[in-house]
Amino acid sequence: MLGELWSDLRYRCRALFHRGAVEAELDQELRFHLERETEKYVREGIPRDEAVRRARVAFGSVDVVKEESRDGRGLALLEHVGQDLRYALRSLRRSPAFTLGVTLTLAFGIGANAAMFGIVDRLLFRAPPLLRESDTVHRVYLNWTYRGDRSAEGTYQYTRYLDLRRLTHSFSDWAAFSNRTLPVGTGPDARELTVGTVSASFFDFFDTQPVLGRFFTAAEDSVPVGATVAVLGYGYWQTHLGGRTDVLGQPLMIGTTNYTIIGVAPREFQGLPDQSVPAVYIPITTYAGTFMNGRRVPGYYTTYNWGWLSAIARRRPGVTLEQANADLSQAFTASWTQEVALDPRTPSLASARPAAVAAPVQSERGPRQGKVSRVATWIWGVAAVVLLVACANVANLLLARALFRRRETALRLALGVSRARLAGQLLIESLVLAVLGGGAGLLLAQWGGAVLGRLFLPEYQAGVTLADGRTLLCVLLAVLTAGCLIGLAPVLQSRRADLAEDLKAGSRKAGHRRSRMRTALLLLQATLSVVLLIGAGLFVRSLAEVRGLRLGYDVDPVLYIQLNTRGGGLDQAGQIQFRRTMLETARTLPGVTSAALGITVPFWDTWGDDLFVPGIDSVDRLGNFTLQAGTPEYFKTIGTRILRGRGFTAEDRAQAPRVMVVSEAMAATLWPGENPLGKCVRVGADTMPCSTVVGVAENIRQRSLREDPGLNYYMPLEQYHPDAAALFLRVAGEADKVKESLRRQLQPLMPGDGYVLVNSMRDIVGPQVRSWELGATMFLIFGALALVLAAIGLYSVIAYDVAQRTRELGIRIALGAATEDVVGLVTRDGLRFVLTGAVLGGAIALGAGRWIAPLLYAVTPGDPLVYGVVAGVLLLVAAIASLVPAWRATRVNPSLTLRSE
C-alpha cells in the first residue's frame, strides 16, 4: 500500500515537473502505435492512404486518448485549476469596479469576523500564555447557599485553599493567586498597578524560566509571613526600570512593604491575567502577612474571615472531571465543618450545602462569566451574520454577472466544455474573490481589531494583531466558507442554463424573468438585516435606559480621591487630623464647589455592621444593609437627595447625640407604613446608644445597576469611623477633565511615601454600563453594515430588472404609461421583498429574543418601538434603493430601445 502511494507520488511529480518531456513521450508512443498499425494493413496489401485511415479509425481520437492519458496521470485537475485561475483573474481584471465592490463587501464581512474572533478568543478560548497542558488545569469555584442565594464563588480564604489542597487527592498541583491593585514605587513615581500575589507553586504551572534571576521558592512563601522578595513582570521591568540587568537585589516598595527584586519574568509570561497583566509578582503569604500597613491579618491561614484569593489545580492523569468535582466537594464539606466548629455563627452544613466545581482556567468560561464576554460572543455571532449578508450580496452580484455572461457560457458549453468544468471555474472565481476579500478583511481587522480591542479589553496591553496564527486560521476558514457560499448560487444556476435559448438571445431577452434564487438571496439579506437592526435597537434602548437611570447620586461632576498614607507613621488622631486638613484644602481648590469625606464608594466597596432595631427580632433577616459614613456636605457633594427630614450638619459631632439617615427602601423595609423619622437604630451591638433617624435619602445603586435593594443608611463620619475615609469632590463641569490637575495639586500634600489616587465617578460607574455600550455600539455598526449591504443588493437586483425590462418599459411608455405607473411598477417589487423580509426577520428576532433578554436593561425583547423604528428604517432604505432605478426607468427612450433590437 505504502509502495503504491510512493509510486503514485513519484509519478505525479514527474508528470508535473517534466510536463514537456512526458507529453513528448506520449506523442512518440502514440505515433509508434499508429505507424505499426499502418504497417500491418500495408503488409495485408491495403494501399498506404487507406491503411493510414484504417489505423486512425481503429485507434480512435488521438486528442481524446491524450486527454484521457493525462487524466490517467492524475494531473488534469491541477492543470484545470491553473487554467481556471488564470481565466478568473483575467475576467476579474476586466471588470475592476465589480471586483472592487465584491472585495470590499467581503472584506467587511471577513474583517468583522476576524476582529471579533480575536476578542472572543482572548476572552473565552485561549489558554493563558505558557500554561502547561491547560486542559488539565482548573480554576476551583465554591458553591454554597446563604439566605436562599446560591452562587459560585471564585474567591475564598487562604485557610480554605490549604484545606482543599490537603483534603483532595485528585490533583497533582495546587496554586493560590490573587491579583491586587497596589501602589508600586515611592513618592510621586508611585503608581497603582496590578500585583500578582501568588504561591511559589504558581510558576510550576507554566513552561517558563525567568529571563533574569529566579522565581521565589516554597521556603520564601510560607506562613505566617513569606520573604519580601519580588519578581518583576517583563513589561514593568522594561517601562519603569529601563530593562536594566542590575535590578536584581534592588529594593522595590509595594503597598507598605519594601521588597527585594530577585528575578524578571519573560515577556510572554502574564500569569493569569483576569483583568490586567500583573506588573510584579510577590509571594502570597508575604502579602497576606503584611496586608494591614505591615501588620498581619490575624490568623489568615487558620480562620475563615478573609476571602480574597482564587486557586488553580492540576487534575491528575486518569481522573475524570466528575471524580475531581466529587473529590473537591467532599473536601469543601469537610472544610466547612471545620469552619462551623471554629465559628458557630457559620451557617450549618445542612443549610449551606457546600459543593465545589473544577472549571476551565479561563475565568470567562467559568460559572462567573462576565456580561462583556457574553455580549462579545453575541457580537461575534452578529459578525457571522454580517458575513452571511455580505455573501448573499456577492452571490447576487455573481448571479447577475452570470446572467450577463450567458452567451459566453452557452458558447463554452457548445464548444464541449463540460458542465463540471464550468462549475469548477465558477467556484474558482468565487474563491479568488473570497481570497481578495480575506486579504482586505485582514487589513480591516488589523485596524478595527485595535479599536475593538480597546473597547472590549481595555485592560489588556496587547491588542489583536495580524501575526496571530489563530486569527489567520479563522480568516482562512471565513474565506473558504465565503468562497463556497458565494460560488454555490451561480453554480446551481449554471446547471439550469438553456443552451440554445441563451445562444440566441444572449443577455438581451425581451421577456422578463427573475431567478428564484436571486429573490431568495434578497429575502435572506433583508431578513438578516432586520434581525440585526432589531438587536441594535434593543441594545440602544437598553443603553438609553441605563444612561437615563437615576443612580441616587450624580456621576459626571463627582470625583473620588483615595488618600493612601501607606501608614506614614500617623496614629488614629493623626489620620483624622490629616484628612480634615485635606478636606479643607480641597474645598478651596479652583473649580471645586463642595467636598466631603466618605468611607465607601458605590460599586467598589460596601460596608456593613450589625443592626438592632427595637421591635424587630432579627434585622439581618430582612436584607443586607450597607453603611456609608460621611461628613456634613456628603449628600450635597455626591448629589444624593434628602427626601424627608435633614442630612448631617457640623453639629453632629462624636459627642453629640447619634443620628442616622436611612434610604427610602430601608425605611419601607424596617417600618412599613410608619414615619421613620425619630426611630431608634443601634449600630454594632444592642448595647450601643440609639442612633436617631433624622432623614430619609433617595435609594442608591451601589452593587448592581440592574437590581439593587437599595437598603443603605448613613452616619456622620465623626460618629462612626473617622480615621479611614476618602475624599469626594464636586466640581463645576465635567470631573474627568480636571482629574489630572487635581491630582497634581493634592499629591504634594501627602506625607511621606503617601499618594493620592483620583478617579471620577464616571470611571467607577463606566464599567457597569460597558456591556450595554458595547452591545449598542457593535450591534449598531454591524446592523448598519448589513443594512447598507442589503440596500446595495436590493438596488442591484432592481437596477438589473430595469435593465432587463428596458424593452418592455419602452413599449409601456410608448403606449402612454405615465411616470408614476412606471415608478410604481418598479418600486412595488422592491417593497414587497422588504416587507416580507421585515416580517420574517421580526419573527426570528422575537424567537431569539428570550436568549438575549438577560443582556438587556428595562426593555423587553419584543419592544414595539424598536420593531416599529426598524420597519420604518427598512422601508425608507428600500424606497431609496428602488426609487433610483425606478427614476432611471422613466428615462427610457422608447424609440431608441425598440430600435436597438
Add this chain to the structure above:
Amino acid sequence: MTDDRLELPQGTLDLLILKTLSLGPQHGWAISERLHQVSRATLQVPQGSLYPALHRLERRGWISARWDASDNNRRAKYYELTRAGQAQLRAETRDWRKLTAAVDLVLGME
C-alpha cells in the same frame, strides 16, 4: 462488422493488460495485437483506450516503462510487470474466477 465482438466489462482491461505483460515486456501496439489475437478477435478493445489504462497502471506502480529499441530498430516504450503488479494480477485473477464462477452458478439455476 460482425456482432460477436464484446464490449469489455468495466475494469477488466486492467486485468487483461497485466496478464498480457506477465508473459514478458511489450510495447502498447503489441499488447493491443496480442489481446486481439488471443481472444480470437472477440474482445473489442478500442486501441486508444489502452494508453490511458497503461498510464494509470504505471502511476499505481503495477507496471513500469522504459524506452528500448523495437524489432525494426525504432524506439518504443516497453511496459513490464513489477513485483506489485504480479501480486495485483494474482489477486485480480482470483477475484475474476470467483466472480465468473458465481455468475455461472446463478445462470446454471434451473
